[in-house]
Amino acid sequence: MNTRLVVNYLSQIVLYFSLVFTIPLAAAIRYHEDVYAFAIPMAVCAFLGSIVYVISKPESDVAKYKEGYAIVGIGWLLIAIAGSIPYVYYSISPVDAFFEAMSGFTTTGATIIDRIEDLPKSLLLWRSLTQWLGGMGIVVLFVAIFPTLAKKSETLLQAEVPGLKVEKIKPRLKDTALRLYATYMLLTVLEIVLLYILGMSLYDAVNHTFTTLSTGGFSTHTESIAYFNSPAIEFVIFIFMILGGMNFVLIYLLLKGQTKFLRDTEFRFYMAILLLAGAIMTAINLERFELGESLRYSFFQVASIMTTTGYTTFDFDTWSDSARLLLLMLMFVGGSTGSTGGGIKVVRIYLLTVYSLGQILKSAEPRTARIVRLNDEVVDKETLHNITAFFTLYVLIFVLSTFLVSLTGLDMISSISAVSATINNVGPGLGAVGAAESYSSLSATAKLILAFNMWIGRLELFTVLSLFIPSFWRERW
């Protein structure tokens, strides 16, 4: 482990991260709110970042997977800590502030704030911005913006971008990152304009765009999207949530007019699940809505939960248990590879299903060779085993976390759904952490366990869990 290199990169991340506070600072000036809430963390990050940067000049610039893992894993934690300072400034307890910041940067959207509207506008903008930054991946942004980091750390993107492998549009990593970044920016501008045209204030349009594309789900209103009570706004957000849950490489290619990528297996499976689940949910909800309303609320909620955005237009916790179970299942499906969505990811669910069904026949006829294909290409065994191990670990952590959270006194459904909503980076759960509730009533221990789940869920388990294995830190192994 090249520790000096890791520390040096982390100091650069913190240093550059200080610049991000200029945006809420500007908002604070504009809205005549307290500037110190952002000036203080900005100064702290700039000061600490530059000192550590100077004293930690690495002797070697050799970076392998594990250096990448350490930078991404610890970097995310440091940013969540730095990002919680504005909340602490506004008298929110450190644990709550850390929970809210981690929830932001991991694009989870679980909140400990009961009455959103009570907070200053600059703080709410900061809250939305954390998701927008987290969405595309802070590290990807840094890779794209600062070429010195990009050149040396090919592993960063591999560790960062959720999913299997970044499809190679161009061999150069920096180009890829820049293109994804441009795609993200373009969609951001587009959604702001659309929401503004449809009647949102510019402030609300910016905030909700920040938290739609990042599949984050923070809103500036306690009622979430239900506040606007506008089918048109809901439709635009519905479309952009689905875009947020798509592979951004695919969106980039679509924007360039290359529609053949719509035959992508993951995209088709993603759309198929969305449509099927939406139809089932609509049917289930016919017991309480007439058809038009059922379509409206069901499809929005299914897309919101499956893309792991977490917006609500209706308190789904009042729906039937089968509807709530369906939402719980969709949380684990999540978004596509290379999207901002969380969860296990569509391609993994697809491969797991095909692989395990194939094993049924293989067990009855051992000599059969079962081959799993994706987009007409054979998926190599190493990838399949990585995915099954990932899934196993995901389930084990989910089960263990649920039990630990329940030990803090939370009831069963709330515990199950709180862990589901955090490890999958969804946000709202059921029961005590339902759509009409917040995470404020939970104990500090429960909040820390859930924040841990957001962190490992967002970084695809392995990145963060590696850090807890002693041999990971050995010089050679």
Next chain:
Amino acid sequence: MNTRLVVNYLSQIVLYFSLVFTIPLAAAIRYHEDVYAFAIPMAVCAFLGSIVYVISKPESDVAKYKEGYAIVGIGWLLIAIAGSIPYVYYSISPVDAFFEAMSGFTTTGATIIDRIEDLPKSLLLWRSLTQWLGGMGIVVLFVAIFPTLAKKSETLLQAEVPGLKVEKIKPRLKDTALRLYATYMLLTVLEIVLLYILGMSLYDAVNHTFTTLSTGGFSTHTESIAYFNSPAIEFVIFIFMILGGMNFVLIYLLLKGQTKFLRDTEFRFYMAILLLAGAIMTAINLERFELGESLRYSFFQVASIMTTTGYTTFDFDTWSDSARLLLLMLMFVGGSTGSTGGGIKVVRIYLLTVYSLGQILKSAEPRTARIVRLNDEVVDKETLHNITAFFTLYVLIFVLSTFLVSLTGLDMISSISAVSATINNVGPGLGAVGAAESYSSLSATAKLILAFNMWIGRLELFTVLSLFIPSFWRERW
């Protein structure tokens, strides 16, 4: 697929199965109850079995895995259908009767009978007997008893005995089966004697022995083991439940004085989980019991649920949510390979944990070779992949079944626990299917889904699921 051979074996199974009805028939005579309840199914099985046997003489005696799968999978179903006739005779609806019979032969112990004591003694003995037969595996019994079947169908035992591989004590399959059968018989006699000495009636002692060793859990009392209110009886049952959840090969070797097998990894992991879970449960339950009571009720319930027996000495559904979640988790662990217990099985949980933890490091340092060992031997990759595929499929079926059951109108916790209690062959669940309730209130659809879960859970998924793949039935593939 050698269909004629499959049909011929199935007819033999049904034919020999008719003999089993002599036991409840004798009980009916002894207790002056209706003999037709058992004479009728006996005649039906003998008649149909012998006719089909005669007309289905196979041309070839070649049996491979899939013939073994078909015989075991369909055989179990036929026996459950035949075994439900006595219930139907006593005016229980066909779906309920099928549920109860499948619950018996799969050693699940979920019941649709609300007041057990209302049933005739001969029928209750039949009910317990189905579990005793199912426990060691009807097919194993047939393999052991009827040499003609044993010689030709080495695959039968491999498809039948739960778990990975039957440890080879002797190369000859028949010998192995006979030894396991003798072990089972010996433990049966021993438990009957012990329970009788401790004050149970002979009738109760026989019934509860039948359902302890088989980790079945049916009782002759609605209150289950709580009825006896005897710490001594609870202790004996506690020990025999743990024996029932152990590998019978291990018990056989222990009975022969070979104690070195206590170093077996699975056995140690099994005991470690039991002790740890028992200790945690005792601690959780200190909020409602004093220490002595908490130890008594907690350890019994943990052993009962983890070995998938399902007896109760206390209505655990009144315990805290973390206690109930712990029980739910233990259901999935289940018994050991080659035991009568259900669930995923201890060795699989062990290998899944070790394997997936190893993959964390492998992802950070791809060149590392991660080797998984069991009893100092390297576990081959094929086995590991089979286990991960099994686990994936198990989770997928669990989730899908839970959703389907909830669609019949059952609430979330009841749906989750009903599927957990049936796919893992445990018996009692939580909520509407809790320890103090029965499955009688569920819809017919829900009962059939749950019976299906018992069936596939008992036969380790692949055996039964193969039957639903069209290409399985093709002549060559």
